Amino acid sequence: MVAIPFGFVGAAFGHLLLSKPISILSMCGLVALSGVVVNDSLIMVDYINRKRREGLGLLKSVEEGVTGVL
Numbered sequence: 001m002v003a004i005p006f007g008f009v010g011a012a013f014g015h016l017l018l019s020k021p022i023s024i025l026s027m028c029g030l031v032a033l034s035g036v037v038v039n040d041s042l043i044m045v046d047y048i049n050r051k052r053r054e055g056l057g058l059l060k061s062v063e064e065g066v067t068g069v070l
Contacts (some may be wrong), residue, residue, distance in 0.1 A: 003040075004034050048065040
C-alpha cells in the first residue's frame with residue numbers, strides 16, 4: 001500500500017512532462033495503476049520470502065527481488 005503514492009506521483013510527473021491534462025480516462029488509469037502496483041509489490045515480497053526459505057541471506061534476497069532476477 002505504501003507503493004501507491006509513488007505510482008500516483010510518477011503518473012502526475014508523466015502528465016506534466018508531456019504537457020497532458022489529467023482527464024477522466026487518466027483517473028481511471030490511475031485506479032488501474034493502483035491495482036498493478038499492489039500486485040507487483042505482493043509478488044516481489046513473495047519472491048523474497050521464497051529466497052529466504054531457500055537459505056539465501058536477507059540482503060541478497062532483497063537484491064534479487066528488486067532487480068527481478070528469476
